[in-house]
Amino acid sequence: MTKRPTIADVARRAGVSKGSVSFALNGRPGLAQSTVDKILAAADELGWRPSNRARSLSVSKAFALGLVITRDPAVLSSDPFFPAFIAGVESVLSTRGQALVLQVVTAGESEEDGYRRLAQDARVDGVFLSDLRHDDPRIGLLVELGLPAVTLNRPDGDSPFPAVTLDDRPGTVAVVEHLVGLGHTRIAQVAGPPAFVHATARSTAFTDTLAAAGLEPVAVETGDFTAAGGIEATRRLLALPEPPTAIFYANDRMAIAGLGAAQAAGLNVPDDLSIAGFDDSELAEYVHPGLTTVRADPFRFGEAAARTLNRVVDGDTDVPDVELPPAELVVRRSTAAPPL
Amino acid sequence: MTKRPTIADVARRAGVSKGSVSFALNGRPGLAQSTVDKILAAADELGWRPSNRARSLSVSKAFALGLVITRDPAVLSSDPFFPAFIAGVESVLSTRGQALVLQVVTAGESEEDGYRRLAQDARVDGVFLSDLRHDDPRIGLLVELGLPAVTLNRPDGDSPFPAVTLDDRPGTVAVVEHLVGLGHTRIAQVAGPPAFVHATARSTAFTDTLAAAGLEPVAVETGDFTAAGGIEATRRLLALPEPPTAIFYANDRMAIAGLGAAQAAGLNVPDDLSIAGFDDSELAEYVHPGLTTVRADPFRFGEAAARTLNRVVDGDTDVPDVELPPAELVVRRSTAAPPL
DNA sequence: TTGTACGCGTTATCAG
DNA sequence: CTGATAACGCGTACAA
Numbered sequence: 001m002t003k004r005p006t007i008a009d010v011a012r013r014a015g016v017s018k019g020s021v022s023f024a025l026n027g028r029p030g031l032a033q034s035t036v037d038k039i040l041a042a043a044d045e046l047g048w049r050p051s052n053r054a055r056s057l058s059v060s061k062a063f064a065l066g067l068v069i070t071r072d073p074a075v076l077s078s079d080p081f082f083p084a085f086i087a088g089v090e091s092v093l094s095t096r097g098q099a100l101v102l103q104v105v106t107a108g109e110s111e112e113d114g115y116r117r118l119a120q121d122a123r124v125d126g127v128f129l130s131d132l133r134h135d136d137p138r139i140g141l142l143v144e145l146g147l148p149a150v151t152l153n154r155p156d157g158d159s160p161f162p163a164v165t166l167d168d169r170p171g172t173v174a175v176v177e178h179l180v181g182l183g184h185t186r187i188a189q190v191a192g193p194p195a196f197v198h199a200t201a202r203s204t205a206f207t208d209t210l211a212a213a214g215l216e217p218v219a220v221e222t223g224d225f226t227a228a229g230g231i232e233a234t235r236r237l238l239a240l241p242e243p244p245t246a247i248f249y250a251n252d253r254m255a256i257a258g259l260g261a262a263q264a265a266g267l268n269v270p271d272d273l274s275i276a277g278f279d280d281s282e283l284a285e286y287v288h289p290g291l292t293t294v295r296a297d298p299f300r301f302g303e304a305a306a307r308t309l310n311r312v313v314d315g316d317t318d319v320p321d322v323e324l325p326p327a328e329l330v331v332r333r334s335t336a337a338p339p340l
Numbered sequence: 341m342t343k344r345p346t347i348a349d350v351a352r353r354a355g356v357s358k359g360s361v362s363f364a365l366n367g368r369p370g371l372a373q374s375t376v377d378k379i380l381a382a383a384d385e386l387g388w389r390p391s392n393r394a395r396s397l398s399v400s401k402a403f404a405l406g407l408v409i410t411r412d413p414a415v416l417s418s419d420p421f422f423p424a425f426i427a428g429v430e431s432v433l434s435t436r437g438q439a440l441v442l443q444v445v446t447a448g449e450s451e452e453d454g455y456r457r458l459a460q461d462a463r464v465d466g467v468f469l470s471d472l473r474h475d476d477p478r479i480g481l482l483v484e485l486g487l488p489a490v491t492l493n494r495p496d497g498d499s500p501f502p503a504v505t506l507d508d509r510p511g512t513v514a515v516v517e518h519l520v521g522l523g524h525t526r527i528a529q530v531a532g533p534p535a536f537v538h539a540t541a542r543s544t545a546f547t548d549t550l551a552a553a554g555l556e557p558v559a560v561e562t563g564d565f566t567a568a569g570g571i572e573a574t575r576r577l578l579a580l581p582e583p584p585t586a587i588f589y590a591n592d593r594m595a596i597a598g599l600g601a602a603q604a605a606g607l608n609v610p611d612d613l614s615i616a617g618f619d620d621s622e623l624a625e626y627v628h629p630g631l632t633t634v635r636a637d638p639f640r641f642g643e644a645a646a647r648t649l650n651r652v653v654d655g656d657t658d659v660p661d662v663e664l665p666p667a668e669l670v671v672r673r674s675t676a677a678p679p680l
Numbered sequence: 681t682t683g684t685a686c687g688c689g690t691t692a693t694c695a696g
Numbered sequence: 697c698t699g700a701t702a703a704c705g706c707g708t709a710c711a712a
Contacts (some may be wrong), residue, residue, distance in 0.1 A: 049461075054708090103434075286600045390688085
């Protein structure tokens with residue numbers, strides 16, 4: 001409550017100049033050790049902490065990173081990725097005295113505006129680019145804005161930014177092999193919107209693996225990652241003349257909703273229909289039957305992304321991409337051999 | 341990319357002094373209208389935007405609000421409240437050029453430290469205080485730190501901060517009356533941790549309403565709001581010599597997990613057991629059977645909280661509490677008359 | 681090591 | 697009234 005001490009207070013108390021204090025506190029050479037000690041002691045006694053504001057102004061940095069999330073709230077509500085991702089990011093930022101600025105862009109406002117605001121207001125030193133889309137326009141935008149970034153997974157176009165990647169494909173392959181191994185031949189997929197890089201990556205891995213087993217998808221429906229979308233897609237699949245005996249969903253939310261739809265239609269899961277999801281969200285383990293799914297580690301993803309972004313922000317050129325351990329299959333009760 | 345224009349550039353272009361520019365842009369009296377127009381035009385032509393770093397330094401404000409969330413990531417992951425709440429907050433902040441600084445405090449670090457950091461780093465002008473606990477120590481801490489706040493719901497002790505409240509009780513009462521109306525007499529509850537104000541509020545409303553109907557709870561189990569906790573509590577309830585015919589959970593996550601546990605135990609919901617939740621999370625509608633629950637509006641909550649906090653931050657004294665429309669009952673298929 | 685300009689708006693003081 | 701001038705907030709960086 002008493003106004004915080006400034007660097008001038010420290011200087012006065014140590015009997016030196018402001019400049020020396022700054023040097024001492026930043027551990028820069030050019031000061032006698034005895035002077036450094038004196039200054040550090042004075043700073044300590046006064047409980048001095050640098051003012052972010054003054055520092056920001058003089059070094060032109062925000063000491064903050066930004067995350068723009070574009071979802072309507074209802075959808076975001078049950079997304080299992082971001083909260084854990086954010087926690088991972090925080091675990092890195094908190095040790096560096098940085099803050100995370102979050103921007104939730106709801107429908108109506110464009111996502112680009114979110115980044116633009118962050119850049120114009122100079123609120124952050126860099127941003128995380130998530131949910132990459134094909135030929136993502138945000139990459140060009142960020143280049144234009146001069147805002148450093150790290151991409152979550154690798155974009156398909158050119159990108160000057162490092163990528164932190166977590167390969168979804170091994171998990172997808174494992175799911176398909178698991179289903180094929182159980183004897184399924186009529187397997188369908190509920191994919192995510194094709195505009196997303198990760199959605200098509202999963203989708204392609206699905207089709208390819210099936211092909212490698214000499215099979216073709218019964219159908220590939222497109223969902224929008226929401227529960228409502230999962231229900232719709234599931235109903236369409238179940239209404240097919242020859243419905244699938246197994247459905248692989250691009251995320252758990254659609255899978256859990258699909259599970260509900262199948263049960264509501266009188267089907268027994270897994271006896272009549274096997275269901276697999278993607279994410280291993282909290283509820284996946286606890287619905288009935290437990291959902292077979294694919295588990296990634298969003299917390300680690302957040303840590304790695306934050307560290308990588310900071311290297312860029314710190315001026316490191318040629319920051320290498322970081323590859324995280326791939327997502328892996330978690331087998332539960334929702335998958336079993338197909339009905340005879 | 342070309343360096344942004346400063347207030348001095350605008351002044352030069354308009355042929356006036358820096359001070360006048362500042363006055364004109366802040367709509368302060370003391371300038372001829374013609375001068376104001378000239379300045380505004382110059383600013384416009386140059387595309388000038390104030391540097392909020394410089395502004396921060398000179399007016400000692402951060403132009404940002406803070407939210408500290410204390411959950412371990414796994415739990416936070418499926419919390420339906422915060423994402424929508426944050427979206428509501430954003431909808432207000434974005435119109436004022438403010439930012440939201442998010443801090444996720446994971447286990448190990450104390451929540452208090454989160455607020456302390458936010459205050460010491462002067463990162464925000466005020467904070468949202470969520471998940472109030474009885475005799476919440478954070479209130480005293482914030483007073484000590486001199487950090488303005490708004491509480492989400494009303495704390496039970498003294499508080500100098502305005503509260504934005506959303507009464508859970510009418511919804512709780514409605515659930516109990518709904519169950520009693522269906523003919524249930526053996527009703528149990530899975531409550532939240534008693535340390536939380538909202539958990540005990542719901543719990544008390546539950547017990548009181550039951551008492552008003554001349555009934556007593558079969559049992560009140562305490563869950564921790566997680567799916568795993570919901571499963572445990574449900575198992576204990578179902579193992580009772582005379583198990584309940586209806587269970588009311590303090591949130592949807594526990595309810596959905598409880599639903600899974602009941603089904604895994606071979607029970608038919610709602611024929612053998614009625615289940616009701618709280619939140620109306622996205623999946624509530626889509627699990628099978630659809631979950632009877634209580635719906636609040638976290639987006640509006642966020643809007644109201646942001647507006648209220650801003651009034652405090654702006655120096656308004658005696659900002660009144662804001663009362664939001666109460667949570668309301670949503671009846672779905674998971675509740676029905678008890679077995680004969 | 682010190683002194684001081686600098687980053688950029690805000691605001692109090694003062695002259696016209 | 698109108699508008700200019702300068703001090704201020706606080707740390708950094710460079711010339712002296």
